[in-house]
Amino acid sequence: MTSCLDNTEDMNGINNDEEISRLSAEIALLKVELNKKTALLKKKQKHCLTKFDINRYSRQMILPEIGVEGQKKLKTSSVLIIGVGGLGCPSSMYLASAGVGTIGLVDYDEVELSNLHRQLLHAQCNVGMRKVDSGKLSLNRMNEDVNIIVHDVQLDGHNSLDIFKQYDVIIDASDNLVTRYIINDTCVKAGKPLVSGSAIHCDGQLTVYNYKGSVCFRCLHPKPQSPETVGNCASAGVLGPVPGVIGVLQAMETIKIIVDHPNVLHNSLLLYDGGDCEFKKIKLTNVKRSGCICTKNPEDITINMDYEEFCGSKANDKFKVLNLLKENERITVLDLIELVSKKQPFLMIDVRKKVEYDMCHLPFSINIQLNDLKNKDTRSKLIKDINSFGNITPNLITICRRGNDSQRAVDELKKYTEVTNNVKWIKDVVGGLYEWSMQVDNDFPMY
Numbered sequence: 203m204t205s206c207l208d209n210t211e212d213m214n215g216i217n218n219d220e221e222i223s224r225l226s227a228e229i230a231l232l233k234v235e236l237n238k239k240t241a242l243l244k245k246k247q248k249h250c251l252t253k254f255d256i257n258r259y260s261r262q263m264i265l266p267e268i269g270v271e272g273q274k275k276l277k278t279s280s281v282l283i284i285g286v287g288g289l290g291c292p293s294s295m296y297l298a299s300a301g302v303g304t305i306g307l308v309d310y311d312e313v314e315l316s317n318l319h320r321q322l323l324h325a326q327c328n329v330g331m332r333k334v335d336s337g338k339l340s341l342n343r344m345n346e347d348v349n350i351i352v353h354d355v356q357l358d359g360h361n362s363l364d365i366f367k368q369y370d371v372i373i374d375a376s377d378n379l380v381t382r383y384i385i386n387d388t389c390v391k392a393g394k395p396l397v398s399g400s401a402i403h404c405d406g407q408l409t410v411y412n413y414k415g416s417v418c419f420r421c422l423h424p425k426p427q428s429p430e431t432v433g434n435c436a437s438a439g440v441l442g443p444v445p446g447v448i449g450v451l452q453a454m455e456t457i458k459i460i461v462d463h464p465n466v467l468h469n470s471l472l473l474y475d476g477g478d479c480e481f482k483k484i485k486l487t488n489v490k491r492s493g494c495i496c497t498k499n500p501e502d503i504t505i506n507m508d509y510e511e512f513c514g515s516k517a518n519d520k521f522k523v524l525n526l527l528k529e530n531e532r533i534t535v536l537d538l539i540e541l542v543s544k545k546q547p548f549l550m551i552d553v554r555k556k557v558e559y560d561m562c563h564l565p566f567s568i569n570i571q572l573n574d575l576k577n578k579d580t581r582s583k584l585i586k587d588i589n590s591f592g593n594i595t596p597n598l599i600t601i602c603r604r605g606n607d608s609q610r611a612v613d614e615l616k617k618y619t620e621v622t623n624n625v626k627w628i629k630d631v632v633g634g635l636y637e638w639s640m641q642v643d644n645d646f647p648m649y
């Protein structure tokens with residue numbers, strides 16, 4: 203009897219090998235055909251609403267501002283969000299839920315514990331995960347039909363144009379000036395509307411640049427603000443709902459742009475004061491600044507300038523360690539431990555803000571904020587503290603969160619002989635309380 207595996211003819215005289223090859227070729231052809239049909243169907247589906255879409259988006263489709271056409275526009279549109287942080291989380295959540303077809307997420311960072319009070323896409327179990335991946339996971343959990351594209355990069359003048367070209371609307375949800383200029387210039391060159399937001403403390407701002415002939419960010423800010431005057435959430439703090447409000451409004455303006463709503467916020471700046479619960483709208487000029495980048499031909503606009511040099515700051519808010527003092531003007535946390543254990547006399551000044559000192563401090567430190575060291579009365583009080591050591595001349599040690607302001611404090615204190623004459627030496631602690639928490643006491647909060 204002929205076995206199935208034999209390369210011979212069966213009882214009906216059919217060659218098995220030939221038959222298998224013929225069937226395989228037929229299956230391959232059918233697969234190609236099926237793929238073509240599925241792609242066509244998907245393309246068709248992209249442009250029309252399914253029964254599921256209608257059920258899902260019925261409450262917004264019923265609005266005359268949206269309707270069937272608006273919902274189709276949302277489904278076929280693409281939005282790029284730079285920054286999956288305080289602003290990017292709420293804006294992407296509302297856009298994904300509203301049925302925007304494609305959402306691009308740009309972020310170079312990972313989720314930190316201190317992000318969670320306001321960055322609601324990220325959960326506690328996602329701490330340490332790439333922000334774009336955590337964002338994609340949560341957004342697809344909310345709406346699995348949205349195509350989330352992740353760009354795990356730090357946006358710069360070299361990569362921005364290629365990324366922006368793939369999207370219809372751009373949302374600036376970043377947190378630094380350098381990135382704001384990069385985003386603005388790329389939007390102008392690529393001809394994309396820019397929905398810009400910012401939030402710090404209890405205050406927020408919102409506007410739309412480069413839309414239907416409106417001004418761009420550079421028209422209003424031809425020169426960057428000095429880096430010292432620009433705060434960030436890590437140093438200045440922010441109340442969670444504030445970026446929540448602004449991020450949601452960014453989503454609102456984006457939806458309005460997509461459905462071609464007549465009242466997009468492109469000639470006004472909206473100011474939100476969360477403390478007083480007040481919204482104010484300031485009229486912006488609709489005349490582009492003469493000579494501004496947005497008055498040029500797109501081909502003549504270059505976006506690979508050195509943006510960090512232009513702004514005098516970095517394209518991220520990562521902590522930059524300064525070396526202002528000589529090595530022998532600084533001690534490590536281990537030196538500090540030794541001083542404590544040997545009961546060496548010293549006075550430690552914690553130069554952070556009072557609220558930070560109240561959050562956590564070393565028990566043997568006193569709090570004098572860096573700027574207050576300039577104050578004569580404050581210094582007189584300090585001299586009294588130094589003199590309370592009696593006949594012993596103590597050392598003076600400054601400390602702060604990460605070791606930059608403590609160096610500035612040593613430089614400041616060295617200016618005053620009434621201080622220097624009364625102490626053995628003045629030094630700061632390298633790496634500050636962060637190093638203390640890392641190397642000495644893991645229970646000490648690291649923020």
Ligand SMILES: Nc1ncnc2c1ncn2[C@@H]1O[C@H](COP(=O)(O)OP(=O)(O)OP(=O)(O)O)[C@@H](O)[C@H]1O
Binds near residue numbers: 284288356357358519
């Ligand atoms: N050039 C850039 N490229 C990619 N992502 C950026 C760029 N600049 C800023 N971001 C991202 O934008 C987001 C801004 O979020 P947010 O203002 O809430 O600050 P954060 O950095 O998450 O938090 P914190 O300042 O408290 O550490 C961050 O996730 C940051 O990584």
Ligand SMILES: [Zn+2]
Binds near residue numbers: 420
């Ligand atoms: Zn301009």
